[in-house]
Amino acid sequence: MTGQVFRNGAGGRIDRTVPLSFTFDGKNYQGFQGDTLASALLANGVRVVGRSFKYHRPRGILGAGFEEPNALVQLGDGARTEPNTQATRVELFDGLTATSQNRWPSLQFDISAINGLFHRLLPAGFYYKTFMAPANLWMTYEKIIRRAAGMGRAPTQMDPDIYARRFAHCNVLVIGGGPAGVSAALAAGQSGARVILAEDNPQLSVSETELADMDNVTVLTRTMAAAYYDHNTLILSERIADHKPAPAPFETRQRMWKVRAQQVVLATGALERPLVFPNNDRPGVMLASAAQCYAADFAVRAGNQAVVFTNNDSAYGAARDMKAAGIDIAAIIDTRPEISDSTRELATNTKVLTGHAIIDVASGRGGATRGVTLKAIHPDTGAPKGSPIDIACDVVAMSGGWNPTIHLFSQSKGKIKYDGARAAFVPGQSFQQERSIGAANGTFDHEACIIEGHNAGAAAARDVGFDAPDARTSPSGIPPAAQPLWSAPTGAKRFVDFQNDVTADDIGLAYREGYQSVEHLKRYTTLGMGTDQGRTSNVNGLAIMADHRRLDIPEVGTTTFRPPFSPITLGGIAGWHTGQNFEATRQSAMSAWHEAQGATFSNAGLWRRPEYYPRTGMTPAEAVHHEARHVREKVGVVDVSTLGKIDVQGRDALEFLSRVYINNLTKLPVGKCRYGVMLREDGFVFDDGTITRLAEMRFLVTTTTTHAGPVMTHLEYLAQVQWPELDVHLLSVSEDWAGIAIAGPNSRTLLSQLFQDVDFANEAFPFMGYRETNAGGVPVRLFRISFSGEHAYELNVPADYGLNFWTALLETGADLDVIPYGTEAMNILRIEKGHVTGAELNGRVTADDLGFAGMMSKLKPFVGQVLARRDALTAKGRRQLVGLVPADGETPIPAGAQILADPDAPPPEFTPAAILGEVTSNCYSPALGHPIGLGLVEDGSDRHGDTLYAHSPITSETVAITLTNPVFVDPAGGRLHG
């Protein structure tokens, strides 16, 4: 068969001058500009478009929009492939390729359809009752289950497209571009308010030139409102380029809008409900409104001969439009015993059977609908009676009534209520600044929708202070009479949730087994848990449950509507912030230099820091050892710009710092530094750093790189919230100053050459001294402090000059053999000196554990002092900082090892293994010529000289270690002070 045999020669919104070709399952087809994939498939007579989830039954197109549960295709291939795409919302473009999902080897012949034969063994939740024996086979069963489940395939290549997010603000946000929404946007727009109108379709359903001319109105088409969050924030997902084969260069594929609206108008329309009857999932059975939409908007006949099956009036209009498009309407079957004259008039010349229902759908080749069987039904019970009537048809257009699209309303925390006349849930009390209108509000009359829209748009604008047009009076909207016929009599499978293959019998089973609350029903049967989130199934499902439980529908309640309204891409949500742009990167003034030298980098918070500088002829480890050794022997420079720096000023600056550091600072004179430790309020060590008194009432305190933010927040909290009476000003100046440490015996000579006006003699500039100077017009701060344990300085210069000073140090020091070193060598040097960093400052240690007890002032109160006195923080048996050396003097101490006395002890049952401590840091010490480490060990200070084991089963290493003083190099401090 070739050609669009189901397409009419005239009519519809399509553009016949632009023919498009596309493929489905490898076969070529034609459609027109303006088609959806679904309308084009129907035009070509393609009936079966997918297989169902569990039974792998052939499925056709059910709807024409959001509601579609069946027609999910894998769109495109390669890097741009997209799983689970609703064919009813895909705009056709030339060259589009689509593939059916969930079938193997082909759509026509699907091996797993065999599940259908065993369907009796697969009722809802069957997997909870089986696959338990033998226990060890579950992982095998699971593999099979997993392979059978799932639907489309995730892409495995990098997405070439760009996604963006943006914020927007408006006075009135209108969701939905139907008659109600457009009328609301117009009324609000006329008032001068800033209006955004979002519509999922490529165009508004009413063309409105006036809107387009308003500067204050932004119309977003191809834009779905996905979520309604607190404080009137809505998330819109705009598809900019999905209707094209690929985005243009630099064009964004999808943009996610985060809109803060003062007022929201929800005009999201209503979705038609299916009817529940035997074999209602046959390809060819579709929603009446969908068949109508294909006929009217796309000039596509959903089939040649249709039976319309309804419980309400709206399907009569559908029948009329289908007929107008050339579909032969074999009969309208209405479950209601009687219909009004006006309704009957709509069906002039069409056979109408009231008080009847379909009790089976016959299928022909490929599973598509071939005819229906009906019977008369009992007006009260719905029980079939009398003799069956067969009618041949290839389409069943069904209508079970309408559900207002209340998803966003419900997400906004609005209360929904059940409306018996409409047999549907409708919006009740709003919670946010929101109005629901039109079909979304249960108003199904066209004129009434427009008036309701106008009034809501105007009122919303008025509420935020605009002069809006007057309200119009609305004809009292009489809802179309609908007789809720939820489930036709038993027979073959009656599907409620098409996507997840949940039948009316499954609901009955859930009821009998006690899964009766709607939430249990949902989770036990998976009703409403598919990609369509039960848009066509939820109300039918809970009505059937209500029937079993002999409760009214509102008493059974609904499940929770959750974002997103309809699925949105993860790429759109993340926008710019993935991969390298996931988080910002902070770089020092010398970064580019380090990169140019080929340094490797590591992350410290957001900072990137050079680890070491590769050297020809050396392995990485050798290069690191070279750097460390060189510092001890000569001199090295390291970039320490990343340390947190906080400028503290004010009359009470000293008092403030005294309260937050454990140290006694009163005797700290201007021009001196001190090593300081802060506790958290709970008494454990928070951070360490230096405190330098720059002036009488001005200090510079430093923090570790990773704690810079938290320390600043902690200090601001105390200053602003707890001690507002103190005059203290805090400012983070971390990025203002480039920091360079100059360490090694030659450091003094090097600096004396660069800063000739500074007296570097010990008396003039002692250890822990601070000097300010000026070099070439650049202000310089010099601190004589040492992390490496060497004679060392730290230099701070305004960051824009950082690189100059770095290179000047290297040039000036060339004769002194200066080299740059990275964080790896710095780490070795500090371990050799027994200085602690992150691995030891693990948030669980006390000042005493680290040997800082002596620093703790007894003369003043400070943060953490009181809770540090608690029993568990002062008891014997705490882990204390020790040095570690391998007992054999050479075996490396395994990183991450645990320390214990008996590595062969069997694992315990209920009492934790006797682990005495852990290795926190380890390295090979070039200075000592053997491996060393630091650790935290129970009563470690009393155990120097003991031999224990560093045990690392995870790397199969066990090393006997001797505990020592943690200061390996220069314990007397001669190098520091000399």
Next chain:
Amino acid sequence: MSRYSIFSLARNALTGHRNWPKAWRSPNPKPAYDVIIIGGGGHGLATAYYLAKNHGVTNIAVLEKGWLGGGNTGRNTTIVRSNYALPGNTLFYEHSLKLWEGLSQDLNFNVMFSQRGVINLAHSDGQRDAYKRRGNVMRINGIDAEYLDRDEVADMVPLLDTSPDARYPVKGGLLQPRAGTARHDAVAWGYARSADSYGVDIIQNCEVTGIDIENGRAVGVQTTRGAIKAAKIGTAVAGHTGHLGAMAGLRLPFETHVLQAMVSEPLKPCLDMVVTSGVAHAYISQSDKGELVFGGDLDFYPTYAQRGNFPRIEEVVETMLTMFPTFSRVRLMRSWGGVIDMTMDGSPIICKTPIDGFYIDGGWCYGGFKATPGSGWVFAHTIANDQPHELNERFTLKRFETGAVIDERGAGATAHAH
């Protein structure tokens, strides 16, 4: 209890599945019980089950304000593991994991415990060492753990970005092979069905509104279905622990926060492990039904509403795509939230309280689903014997007063930092 098996399934198929009994009864509350458990989540139901099974106490009511399993048991990312480092946590979670390993058979309800392995990614040398440290504690305590290098991680998780120039490169990871996921709802249902079979009354739609205390002893509860007396009362109400504690006049070291989670549309198998990354907090797995199930951090403000806001979803998705860049065309299908009780050290509380006969099981923070069997087991022991089991003797309220906190993250007394 009628036994479930492939045979009973086949037998019932013959009668159109018309004869399956109710999984549990819906009794009206009696005036008094030996033990009342407040909270019909996994923990409460497991506690009732083990009280009956291990301790012979069967005159029990489990009171649930909504539908059973509707709390965090029904809204978590289902990760089950026992990869902890601190005494108190290690053996407790391992005990729980061992119970998981036989749970489907014990309950005769397939909870689909899938031991597919959990990998914690290390992105720096510091994290690598920390994971080794943790893995070593596990191994010494008899718990399985392996350290993987980057290439091994890449082999197991092919779609993970392991390129060395990634923003946060993957250096390796700690694998616990026995860890995995389970079908969360089934856990609640399985425990409910088994507890019910011992005669435990599971009473849904029954909210506890007050705790009756006489002479320092809890003697009963007020509920939306009337007053009920009990000799002993245990709460297992997850995010509501602080609130329940307040009913009994206790000020507890909790803050209640919302944690969101989300699922993608269902996909054919593309991720066989549970992968978690510490650099920006995210954890991802694929459910048996095919959805990618993932979550991250709290919303970071206290709330009792089971709904979150969008900034956190953005951040979790950003992290997820940074780890798995090819998922960017995959769609988010649903997101939701659960309220969880964050303790001041990130570890749980299972203990007696200063009020006689009143016991607390709570403070599960991000991770109490995995504890469900273990917590029920030790909580039952604690209630039955009026003293803790060795496995939970450190999970006290007192530890905050003495300072013997169990702070795996070292974040200190900021509840939401754990």
Next chain:
Amino acid sequence: MLHIACPWCGLRAQSEFTYANDGTLIRPDLSNDSIDDHYNYVYARDPRRGIQDEMWRHSAGCGQFLKVRRDTLTHEIHATGAPQDDLDVPKDDRS
């Protein structure tokens, strides 16, 4: 997404703020060395299902801490003010 009225900057998006702490906590006096009192400040909390006062920080704005009266069931914000403000008393325009 929450929108919080910073007492200084006006209504701003949630992402500019960080939640800090319970807004009613008053640190024990410096001279107070009672472990109990510090325990109460650091650990004990009164959970409120409903309206509670909290401390937030306008961290990506003016950097100020602010007191926020917020409903923990609905996320509605009823008032905001400076840390020391009594939110029951309406505030003038701030500078």
Next chain:
Amino acid sequence: MVDLNLSRSALDGVFTQGAFGAAGDPGVTLSERRGGALLDLSTGDIDATRRAIATQFGVDLPTKSGRTATGDACRALWTGPGHWLIKTAPKPNLERAWADAARNSAVNDVTHGRIVLRIKGPSARDILAKGCPLDLHPTAFPTGACAQSLIGKINVTIDCLDADEFDITTGRAYAKSLWAWMTGAAAEYGYRVE
């Protein structure tokens, strides 16, 4: 010998002049503002400080959020209660001079800790809205307004100089990330770098 006094941009090596992104008229022009000085001024005594600064530097420090004020040779942006960012011409001992004037206040020369990017053109507001949660509509954020907020995940101060012209100040270490963000966000509109 290295010229120590040569001030280097945080964007050295990143910045390339020319036209980029989508073809057609560029949506914006991006440039880095260099050569000015920035001061951070914080005081506990707002009135006295404002008086002193007005006298000495001819600028009436704004007291309301979002306000800027322009004086003889400087521009003051409100950044918090009793807190301003001063944009002025560089001078030796600038920090000292302001500190002497505004006694009992804290003054920091932050010229080196921040970078200033300028974005100008018809698409400027749309581009900023891709990362900034502020209401940037001209009625809400007019010429002369300033605000501290976020762009992407980076803290910034935005100074609206004209209908479609903004100066964005951020921490120096973030310069390359912010630049990457700006050029990335501008690409779909087309941009020139000057």
